[in-house]
Amino acid sequence: MPHDAPTATALDLPRALRPRRVLASARRGLIAIAIALASASGATVASAEPDLEVARSRYIFLGNESRPPLVYKEGGQPIGVVVDLARAIADKALLDAEVRATAWSDAQRDVQTGAADALLLVNKDPERERLYDFSDPLLDTEFSIFRKDDRIDVNGVESLRGRTVGVEAGGYSALLMARYPQVHQRTVPDLNVGFRLLCEGQLDALLTDRWAGEFALAQGKVTGVRVVEEPVDRTSSCIAVRKGNDDLLVRINDGLRRARVDGTMQRILDRWKGQHVVYVLERDYGWYRLSMALAVVALALAAVVYFDARKIARAKRALAEEARRTRAMLEDLPLPVRCSSLDPDGRIVFVNDQFVETFGYTLADVPTVDEWARRAYPDEPYRTDNRAWWNAAIHDAIKRRARIPHRELSVTTRDGTTLDVLCTASISGDQLIVSFLDVTERKRLEASVRELAFRDPLTHLANRRLMEEHLGQAMATCRRSGLFGALLVIDLDNFKPLNDAHGHGTGDRLLVEVARRLTSSVRQCDVVARFGGDEFVVVLGGVDADEAVAQGGAGTVAEKIARAVSAPYLLKVGAEESPLDHRCSASIGVALFGRDDLTRDQLFSRADRAMYQAKKAGRGQVRFHAE
Numbered sequence: 318m319p320h321d322a323p324t325a326t327a328l329d330l331p332r333a334l335r336p337r338r339v340l341a342s343a344r345r346g347l348i349a350i351a352i353a354l355a356s357a358s359g360a361t362v363a364s365a366e367p368d369l370e371v372a373r374s375r376y377i378f379l380g381n382e383s384r385p386p387l388v389y390k391e392g393g394q395p396i397g398v399v400v401d402l403a404r405a406i407a408d409k410a411l412l413d414a415e416v417r418a419t420a421w422s423d424a425q426r427d428v429q430t431g432a433a434d435a436l437l438l439v440n441k442d443p444e445r446e447r448l449y450d451f452s453d454p455l456l457d458t459e460f461s462i463f464r465k466d467d468r469i470d471v472n473g474v475e476s477l478r479g480r481t482v483g484v485e486a487g488g489y490s491a492l493l494m495a496r497y498p499q500v501h502q503r504t505v506p507d508l509n510v511g512f513r514l515l516c517e518g519q520l521d522a523l524l525t526d527r528w529a530g531e532f533a534l535a536q537g538k539v540t541g542v543r544v545v546e547e548p549v550d551r552t553s554s555c556i557a558v559r560k561g562n563d564d565l566l567v568r569i570n571d572g573l574r575r576a577r578v579d580g581t582m583q584r585i586l587d588r589w590k591g592q593h594v595v596y597v598l599e600r601d602y603g604w605y606r607l608s609m610a611l612a613v614v615a616l617a618l619a620a621v622v623y624f625d626a627r628k629i630a631r632a633k634r635a636l637a638e639e640a641r642r643t644r645a646m647l648e649d650l651p652l653p654v655r656c657s658s659l660d661p662d663g664r665i666v667f668v669n670d671q672f673v674e675t676f677g678y679t680l681a682d683v684p685t686v687d688e689w690a691r692r693a694y695p696d697e698p699y700r701t702d703n704r705a706w707w708n709a710a711i712h713d714a715i716k717r718r719a720r721i722p723h724r725e726l727s728v729t730t731r732d733g734t735t736l737d738v739l740c741t742a743s744i745s746g747d748q749l750i751v752s753f754l755d756v757t758e759r760k761r762l763e764a765s766v767r768e769l770a771f772r773d774p775l776t777h778l779a780n781r782r783l784m785e786e787h788l789g790q791a792m793a794t795c796r797r798s799g800l801f802g803a804l805l806v807i808d809l810d811n812f813k814p815l816n817d818a819h820g821h822g823t824g825d826r827l828l829v830e831v832a833r834r835l836t837s838s839v840r841q842c843d844v845v846a847r848f849g850g851d852e853f854v855v856v857l858g859g860v861d862a863d864e865a866v867a868q869g870g871a872g873t874v875a876e877k878i879a880r881a882v883s884a885p886y887l888l889k890v891g892a893e894e895s896p897l898d899h900r901c902s903a904s905i906g907v908a909l910f911g912r913d914d915l916t917r918d919q920l921f922s923r924a925d926r927a928m929y930q931a932k933k934a935g936r937g938q939v940r941f942h943a944e
Contacts, residue, residue: 376414376565378403378556379424380437383485383507384529385536386589387438387456390418398589399438402455403556405581410572422487428559435569439557440489450560452569454553460490461527462545463534465515469762471522474500474549479786480521483511490524493550499790508533512542524549546725546739675755677731725760728753773847775825776832784846784854788917791844791858792910800859801867801911805875806924807835809851809882810902810936819890819897826888827899834881839874867909868941875905875939883937902937904928909942 380388380399388397395418407414416437419427427433429448440458441451462482464471471477474497481501484491485508494502503520505511508530511523516539523530527544534542556573558566576582665683673679726740737760738753771783779787788804795802809831816824828851835845835853844856857874860867882903890897906928910920923942931938 376407376412376435377427377433378407378414378416378435378437379427379433380416380418381421381424381488382418383421384438384526386532387526387529388418398585399456401585401589402576402582403437405576405585406556406569406572408572409575409579409581410568412568412572421485425487428557431559434558434562434565436557438554440492440552440554442489442492444492445557448560449557450562450566452556452558452566453573455556455573456554458552458554459527459548460493460524460550460552461530461548463512463515463523463525463530463542464521464545465518466541466543468521469759472545473547477522479782481519483514483520483523485511485525488525489552490526494524498793499786509537512537512539515542672753675730675736675753676728682731725756776829776847778832778836778853779844779846781846781848784844784848784856785917787844787846788856788920791856792915792917792920795859795911798859799912800862801864801909802860803857803867803871803874804908804910804920804924805855805857805871805878806906806921806928807853807855807878807882807903808928808932810904810932812851812901815899815901819888823888823890823897827886827901830886830888831882831903834884835878838878838881864909864911867911871907871909872939872941875907879903879905879937879939904931904936905939906931907939907941 382388382390386397387399388395395416400416403416424436428436477500479499481503482494483503483505484494486504491502494500505514508525512533514520515523556569668680668683726738727735728738729735736755737757739756741752771780773780791802815827832847839845839855842858846854848854857871860870886899888897888899906924908920908923908927927940927942931940
């Protein structure tokens with residue numbers, strides 16, 4: 318750890334007044350004053366006299382060695398975009414800092430024990446905020462789900478319920494998944510192992526920083542894996558210091574600000590942005606051709622900097638020709654890609670045939686970016702975030718000449734139809750090429766897969782699989798909160814005679830109506846499921862902290878359900894759909910859960926036994942489990 322330089326005291330005054338020591342103290346004082354004034358005014362520290370040597374203390378900054386291209390080792394030396402950023406920040410803050418790449422668990426231990434001073438690339442979390450103080454944001458990061466290409470059922474964090482997700486030990490992904498107790502975590506030592514387990518089918522998904530994950534895929538030449546476009550979390554990573562190390566934190570923030578203001582950070586990011594990995598499938602080869610064409614344009618643009626005025630003119634002509642060829646290629650793309658070009662002022666200046674065919678707009682009547690966003694994303698609360706992203710991303714890309722990452726959006730066609738599209742944008746010459754891949758049918762199929770996996774096809778209630786997940790979550794929540802919940806097992810009385818007399822079609826109509834009545838009898842937060850045949854289940858979560866009150870509340874709901882089910886039914890029978898006045902009742906068994914250590918199977922057994930007791934007592938009865 319750094320130590321302050323020793324200061325003179327009254328006991329060694331004669332020695333402290335020696336000329337060489339007076340000069341050294343004066344130099345240190347002048348430099349300290351200069352740094353303080355610069356920090357207060359926001360100005361960069363001007364060059365001091367060349368013969369003055371800045372007194373620096375040795376600091377140790379640690380990064381996770383398994384995060385290429387952010388932090389990793391090559392030839393035993395730490396490299397990566399964050400390593401370069403940390404060195405630049407230290408230089409701007411006049412810190413003599415050594416950047417090391419090591420195992421992440423060792424790095425955290427060393428900073429907490431004082432063997433090192435700072436952690437690089439740390440995402441804030443309540444648990445971490447008790448241990449560290451954090452700098453201003455360093456890098457924006459996306460934590461995304463990686464899945465096998467054929468696992469279309471893994472499409473977001475909600476689809477991970479009951480599945481096994483790989484996370485790195487001690488990393489932010491593990492802290493993130495801890496918010497979802499219904500997801501099973503499996504710790505992996507590094508991303509290479511994680512992707513191997515994913516490909517072998519031992520993991521359903523892998524959660525990690527998108528940049529690092531894509532780089533690991535490219536380095537390991539992993540195929541058959543892709544990223545879910547919508548990230549689980551967008552956050553900003555910081556530099557962390559041990560709690561209370563305010564002096565170092567101030568200097569780090571000062572260096573960070575200086576590096577950002579004078580463009581050093583952007584230059585480092587621009588130098589490393591080529592490490593962003595684009596991986597394509599065979600069916601996406603048209604996208605690959607487009608990317609290659611745009612890469613040629615980018616290289617030509619970079620070369621312009623080194624040309625004289627005559628060469629610059631020739632380069633501009635070449636760029637214009639390349640842009641013309643790019644447009645021609647866009648017109649001929651066999652894939653369903655809808656493309657448009659925007660000039661530096663945000664005006665749409667080109668649309669290809671696929672764009673016109675899909676959206677109905679020609680170049681003459683295509684709306685502006687702002688107008689299109691307003692039509693696609695009116696001010697409904699659940700869509701304003703996408704509308705804001707659309708505007709910000711397009712305008713930021715035009716201003717910074719930067720690529721827009723893939724994102725799924727809703728786009729309105731000329732006739733008012735809403736389509737789901739995968740949107741991205743890249744630079745071509747002096748224009749921004751915005752591309753849209755229609756994924757409406759894919760989204761419909763994914764929704765159908767989810768429906769088949771988790772819903773009863775007749776009643777559209779939750780099926781057994783989804784109910785068991787909800788019940789497990791409700792039981793865990795009640796144990797933590799001290800509340801009681803209730804499980805209701807419901808069986809219709811004399812359902813078989815109706816089926817035998819009038820056919821399964823009539824029985825199905827009865828089940829659909831029973832499902833509707835059950836749903837309307839409980840709270841929106843409660844879960845109703847069909848377990849097959851004429852058996853239904855209801856989970857009431859968080860009824861009350863008092864067991865007797867909870868039992869009374871569950872009993873009230875059960876009686877309400879019994880009354881709703883026993884009300885008359887008017888069913889259509891046969892091909893002629895003749896009306897049939899039918900009555901039935903339900904036997905209901907109830908079992909409370911909360912502070913005990915029951916398993917789901919034990920709880921079901923209790924409620925099931927109570928239901929059979931209700932049947933023995935007569936139709937339309939409610940019984941509670943009794944020890």
